[in-house]
Amino acid sequence: MKGFKEFLLRGNVVELAVAVVIGAAFTNIINAFVKGVINPIVGAFGAKDLGTYSSCLKGPCEVSATGEVTTGIFILWGSVLSAVLQFVITAAVVYFFLILPMNRLAARRKSLAEIQAEAEAKEVVLLTEIRDALVTQQR
Numbered sequence: 472m473k474g475f476k477e478f479l480l481r482g483n484v485v486e487l488a489v490a491v492v493i494g495a496a497f498t499n500i501i502n503a504f505v506k507g508v509i510n511p512i513v514g515a516f517g518a519k520d521l522g523t524y525s526s527c528l529k530g531p532c533e534v535s536a537t538g539e540v541t542t543g544i545f546i547l548w549g550s551v552l553s554a555v556l557q558f559v560i561t562a563a564v565v566y567f568f569l570i571l572p573m574n575r576l577a578a579r580r581k582s583l584a585e586i587q588a589e590a591e592a593k594e595v596v597l598l599t600e601i602r603d604a605l606v607t608q609q610r
Contacts, residue, residue, distance in 0.1 A: 501561050509556055521556070524549025 478484065510521055517524070525547045532543030 497561070501557055501564070505553065505557050505560065509560070510553070521549040521553035522547065524552065 513521055525545045528544040528546050530543045532545055533541045534545075535541050
């Protein structure tokens with residue numbers, strides 16, 4: 472039981488749980504954005520719902536009043552297009568609002584660390600010169 476408790480309280484497990492919860496909430500936001508903004512924009516050029524775009528592979532294709540395919544084979548390419556748009560939007564938001572700022576922050580931290588390391592190296596050289604000068608002066 473002690474090992475299980477340590478496993479659960481490890482930072483990685485807690486961070487992963489938080490990431491899953493945030494990811495689920497983020498998925499809802501993206502889905503709402505696609506349904507509320509992207510689909511109406513696409514609807515200006517065609518149907519308001521991308522899911523309605525389909526093609527008949529083997530006809531004649533007939534759909535009942537309940538939406539079930541009664542004859543033929545439908546290819547629902549509109550649903551695939553909607554999923555691709557959701558993926559692209561999610562990837563863009565993650566990249567532009569998470570990855571890009573984190574990379575910039577990491578670059579700043581790296582440059583600050585390099586500047587600090589360079590200053591420390593100069594300080595060591597200066598202290599070495601002072602020490603050598605004092606040793607020479609004492610002789």
